[in-house]
Amino acid sequence: MGGGNIMRSARFRTEREADWKRLEALVAEAETSGIQAMSFASARDLSALYRQATTALAIAREISLDKALLDYLEALTARAYLSVYAPQERVGGVLRRFFAASGPQAIRRSWPFVLVGLSCLGLGALTGYLLYQENAAWYHVFMPSELAGNRGPDSTTESLRSVLYNEDPDKSGLGAFATFLFSHNTRIAIFTFGLGVFLCVPAVLLTFYNGLIVGAFFALHVDRGLGIDLAGWLSIHGVTELSAICIACAGGVQLGSAILFPGQRTRMDALRHAGRDAAKLAIVAACMLLVAAFLEGFARQLVQDLGARLALGWGVGLAWLAWFVLAGRSAR
Amino acid sequence: MIKRRRKSRKRPDAGEIMPPEGVPLKLRIAGVGVRIGAQIADVLITFGGALAIFFLIIALGATNPRNTVAIGALLFFLIRIPYYVVSELIWNGQTLGKRLMKIKVVSHDGGPLTTHALVLRNLMKEAEVFLPATLILTLDDEAPVESLLGLAWIAMALLIPLLNRYRMRLGDMLAGTHVIHLPVPILLKDLAVEAPVGSDGARRFSFLPHQLDHYGAFELQTLEGLLRAGGRNQSPSDYTNQKATVAAIVEKVRRKIGYSDPVSPPDHREFLQAFYNAQRRHLEQRQLFGDRREDKFFATSDEDE
Numbered sequence: 001m002g003g004g005n006i007m008r009s010a011r012f013r014t015e016r017e018a019d020w021k022r023l024e025a026l027v028a029e030a031e032t033s034g035i036q037a038m039s040f041a042s043a044r045d046l047s048a049l050y051r052q053a054t055t056a057l058a059i060a061r062e063i064s065l066d067k068a069l070l071d072y073l074e075a076l077t078a079r080a081y082l083s084v085y086a087p088q089e090r091v092g093g094v095l096r097r098f099f100a101a102s103g104p105q106a107i108r109r110s111w112p113f114v115l116v117g118l119s120c121l122g123l124g125a126l127t128g129y130l131l132y133q134e135n136a137a138w139y140h141v142f143m144p145s146e147l148a149g150n151r152g153p154d155s156t157t158e159s160l161r162s163v164l165y166n167e168d169p170d171k172s173g174l175g176a177f178a179t180f181l182f183s184h185n186t187r188i189a190i191f192t193f194g195l196g197v198f199l200c201v202p203a204v205l206l207t208f209y210n211g212l213i214v215g216a217f218f219a220l221h222v223d224r225g226l227g228i229d230l231a232g233w234l235s236i237h238g239v240t241e242l243s244a245i246c247i248a249c250a251g252g253v254q255l256g257s258a259i260l261f262p263g264q265r266t267r268m269d270a271l272r273h274a275g276r277d278a279a280k281l282a283i284v285a286a287c288m289l290l291v292a293a294f295l296e297g298f299a300r301q302l303v304q305d306l307g308a309r310l311a312l313g314w315g316v317g318l319a320w321l322a323w324f325v326l327a328g329r330s331a332r
Numbered sequence: 333m334i335k336r337r338r339k340s341r342k343r344p345d346a347g348e349i350m351p352p353e354g355v356p357l358k359l360r361i362a363g364v365g366v367r368i369g370a371q372i373a374d375v376l377i378t379f380g381g382a383l384a385i386f387f388l389i390i391a392l393g394a395t396n397p398r399n400t401v402a403i404g405a406l407l408f409f410l411i412r413i414p415y416y417v418v419s420e421l422i423w424n425g426q427t428l429g430k431r432l433m434k435i436k437v438v439s440h441d442g443g444p445l446t447t448h449a450l451v452l453r454n455l456m457k458e459a460e461v462f463l464p465a466t467l468i469l470t471l472d473d474e475a476p477v478e479s480l481l482g483l484a485w486i487a488m489a490l491l492i493p494l495l496n497r498y499r500m501r502l503g504d505m506l507a508g509t510h511v512i513h514l515p516v517p518i519l520l521k522d523l524a525v526e527a528p529v530g531s532d533g534a535r536r537f538s539f540l541p542h543q544l545d546h547y548g549a550f551e552l553q554t555l556e557g558l559l560r561a562g563g564r565n566q567s568p569s570d571y572t573n574q575k576a577t578v579a580a581i582v583e584k585v586r587r588k589i590g591y592s593d594p595v596s597p598p599d600h601r602e603f604l605q606a607f608y609n610a611q612r613r614h615l616e617q618r619q620l621f622g623d624r625r626e627d628k629f630f631a632t633s634d635e636d637e
Contacts, residue, residue, distance in 0.1 A: 007613045008620075010524045017519075024517060031424075054355040063620060065612050067553040068520035068560070075515035078349075078357045082436065082514075085351070085444040086424035094421065094447050186409075194459030197502075268505070275506045279452045286413070293406075 009064035016056055020073070023049040023080055030083040050080040098283070101328035106280035107247070108324065110254055113281075117249035120204050121242060124211015125218070132219035139220060142212045151217075157224040164226065164233045165304055185210075185241050186289050189248035193282045196252020197271070199260055203252030210245055214238075232306040235313030237296035243320060244288035251281035288320065346497040347512075350442040359512040362435040364493050367511055371461060373429030378415050382408040412462075416454040421447060430511075440498070440508045449507035456503025460489045523559055524609050536599075537606040543589040544614040548625035552615060555581075555608050562601065578604065 006014070026038075026046040035043060057073045064070060107114065131138040136153040151160055188210055195202035214234075221230035258274035259267055295316065303309050348356045386404050419427045425437035425445050437453070439445050467482035493499045498510040558581070562574055578600045585607060586595065595603045615625055 007524055007609070007616065009612075009616055010522050013522055014525070020519070024519075051353060054351070054353040057357075058355045063616060065549050065552055065615055065619070066522060066524070067556050069522065072517050072519045074358050075517035077355070078359050078515045079517060081349075081351050081353075081357055082424065082438065085439075087421060087445050087447065087450075089421065089447055091418055091421060190458060190463070194456070194463070272506060272508060275452055276448060279448065279455055282455055283451070 009060070009066055009069070012056075012060070012063065013066070013069055016052075019049055019052060020056075020076060023053055024076060027076070027079050027083050030086075031079075035083065035086060035088070046080070047084055050077070050084050053077045053080055098280070099327075103280055103284050104324050104327040106277040107284060110250060110277050110281060113250035113254045113257075114247060116204075116253050117207060117246035120207040120249060121211040121214075121246050124208040125215035126211075127208075128212035128215020128217075129219045129222075130215075131212075132216045132223075136220075136223075139216050142209075142216045151220070153220060153223075157226065160221065160224055160226055161229065164229050185245060185292075189245050189285050189289060192245065192249040193252045193255075193278070193285070196249070196254070196256045196278075197259065198256065200253045200256030203249050203256060207245060207249040210242075214242070229306060232309035232313075235317075236299055236303065236309045237292045237313065239313045239317035240288050240295060240320065241292035243317065244285040244292060247281050247288070248285040251278040251285065254278045254281070291316070349438060349512075352442065359438065359515065361497075361499050362433075362511040362513050364490075364499060366433050366435055366513075367493075367499070370427070370429035370433040370435060373432050374416070374427050375412075377428055378412040379408060381415075382411045385411075413454075413458070416457060417451050420445075420450045420454065425450070425509075434514045435511050436514050437509050438512050440504075440510055445509065449509050453503035453507035453509055456501075456506060460502050464489050520560065523556060523605070524612060537595075537603050539589070539591070539607065539610040541614065543591060544611050546588050546628060547611060547615075548627040548630050549615060550627035552608070552611050555604065555611075559601075559604060559608060575600075 022045070026042055026049065029042065030038060030046060035046075038046070053073065054077055057077045060070055060073050128138075128142060139153050188206060192203045192206045195206070218227065218230060218234075221227055254274050255271060255278050258270040262270035265273065295312075299312060303312060345358070347358050347360050349359050350356050382404065386407055389403065389407075416427055420437060423431065426435075430436060437445060437450070439449065464482070464486040467486065489501070493501045498504070500510050504510055558577070562578070575597075579597065582595055582600050582603055585591070585604075618625060
């Protein structure tokens, strides 16, 4: 008697229960210590038992009405699925792959968008410059008062020069200004990227506006014969920072154009596809902003010589360009 | 046959994921509330970390008081951005907050979570969660336009998850992920094994096939729940309540299936247990022959087709 009297679904369960219990233990082990730390035999058993459990689940759904069994198998299989298909990448490997190959590759792939970003900023700067030449009052229109830091058409040439070359930065509040500028430009970068989804318009406008600020600011100093000094002051970090904004803008525009021109895909699919490169552009921009913040916080106060400032700023810019153009090319 | 075809044309259940093995798994979608809870926990954790480093910097005297706010904000920013990506990468789609709330990120298409998806959904978090949050903190009535824009953005960020079945926020949509409750596997004893067919109860109560044609799977599983609940330890008042319920159910079942022999109160549980076994065996047998009975209305719903 015994086994013969148990109903089919109960027999089904008693035959497999030991395997399920073992799978449960393996899943618990994989979840606490990670699959990498498991022995070969355990990892092999985990995937084999997981596949058995999916089969058992499919059968149980057909033959069993035991709610407890069905619930248990559902939960167990789902847990096992989640640990079998867990991402198997280490953080170090991800970072190396990004910086050595996929980051610069993404930049190269999306060079038209980077060009759009650059031209937005360039046109903005040109417009700002020309408008200031026409009427100095435009300066107050573009420039947010917090960013100007009391520098405007009304301030004297001497005071302008003293901000550019300052031996004792903490007394002038330049330290605070630096951290503020960092957060201001970071915010601009985040906005240009995130808002690009809305049909590119906000990304393009914001970058253009940022260009206007730079242009007007530059024109003010050119007006006082401080053009080259400002170029030095700005370029030490600005080369990196403004390129970062352009790249963030490129990412945003890429997302927006995926929505505007999805091609053969659906808009959602196109957005997802564009997101692959756009996210990498955003990360590159974030790294550049970080470097720019350090340059701004430390190098600008330490390096007071005009030539050295220009050399450092553009040298770092060249290094970025070399990374974008040269890194991650296949040996072929 | 017709019924089955109509079912397959329906949209798949929201809580279902199709792994590469081709057996759909039910994974309950996590609601907005529990996700906000996890988010708050994460913010507290990262904020705590930033605060600790901040105090360390102040203690070392490496800064002057004027810059402290900016440096604090910077630290919070620098800690929280890698925190989400790295923790979800290491713990397979769970930050500490998500571990606390027992929820988890899964890939929408049933494949493994990719690094790209995790990075993307957490970068979008910056624009979606933290931007509105800082906007709320900095709202002032001097700039009404900005405040209104901020409020509109907040409303949108909160509404998007409520408007789709998977409770995806914008970052989830881009990355192709959603968030689920982690299922807990608990194996309860098999009721049918506890009192197998050959036992005493089965010999005393026997049911004819036509008596088992009244109920479907739903009623069977409800009965299973009742029998399991009765087995646990309970207080005296619960016990008497349970007894009354069981008596009422026994009466109902007897009348419905036309079981004429009276069942004395001490035998009530045994009767239901025997009925459960017989009904389950019957229904499972019918199911094997393609006659799936969801509930007691199976006969009428078949005629509708």
